[in-house]
Amino acid sequence: MSVDTQTVTLGTNGDFVGYSSNSPTFGSISDGTCNFKSGAAYEQLSWDSLNKYLRLQINSTSQLSNAGFGGISFPDGDFYPRTASSISFISAISTTQWLWSGVTTSPWGGSTSGNKIVTFADDTSAGSYGFQVFNSNNLLIVDSAFDKQASVIVQGSTTLGANATSGAISCPGMTTTNSNEVSVLFYDEPSGSTGTAVTVTRGNGSFTLTNPIASSSTIVWVALRY
């Protein structure tokens, strides 16, 4: 479960991309206060492209605990669990640091500028519902709490006469409005120029297809939950 959300305006310093309020400063963060550490200031959230580190620093006078912090989710869906990081206190700059090693691709999706919204999970969410799969480097590769698990609900082939509409095709889970969760895609359809789009009319638990052209067509389709 999300415990904090921050907007990071990306900046750069050498190999670092993200935000840091410690000198040399780069980027910025809003609102910048950590909900799960009593409003302490975020001091750095950056990716080191040279050494492949993801680094989170929160202001403190002694080492903070891991309590309340389960991990960070980035806009592209990558989730970095706190359990895969190492924690340390850096007295010279009064900060507690969580460091993820082996982060070979940018959590910022390769961007070096612009705004990115990151979400911090609490330390109970990972174990509450769903499942996670890690690879041999202990990197999270599947997380049902964050990844959209694409699944085929039903697929098939429908032959329709000129401008004809099919009967209801059963699709458990579809509603008239949840196109952001259940969508019908086509393996083959007469799309192309204007006026050739197959019409998908959504229902609750089913949908119909309408042939857009004035001749018989076989439409090969798949309904996905994603």
Added chain:
Amino acid sequence: MTYGVQVFNQAGATLLDSELQTSIQVPYGPTSFATGTSFTKQTEEIILYNRAANGVPLLKKPFGSYTITLGGAVAVNRISIRQTDEDTPPASGTYGINVYDAGGTLTKTFSDSYARAFTIIGIFPTGTIFNNGVVYSGSTTDIWVGAGSPDWGSTWRYNQFNFSTTSITFVNYVIFGQTISLPNASPVIVAKIRS
């Protein structure tokens, strides 16, 4: 349920049900798709594309045909996504979960040999994106896109994409004296392959 796995969220909504849903995954690839070549996809298979060079790869898949050709001068990478019970999965997966039904059919897989790679970022339903519309912004290294039956000619581009290292835009227009932007006649899918 007799066999399989179900996962619900706190509100009781179904996140996963192996009796109702079958995994759709990336069984192989990526594959380089060179200009001037073609391949034949399986009937029930979606092909997604990823930047190999900047520009617009000129893809063509006629309705009723499953052969896809690449014209022009811009190469691209391609992958297939399809149901996991449509073919033989990769031979070895070190980590993960496979779920079978009573008949021995693999209905869900979370094997790191292919489940790790594939997350759908979004789908643009028909009629929601126009020519030059931004499909994805950010590094395109791991980003894959596809849309129905692509076609092109001297005065039209349908269901095509313009790739750069930092963005992917949709290309869908016809020229009648001037360039006329068209809405997408087929859903546009955007996916990420975890590397």
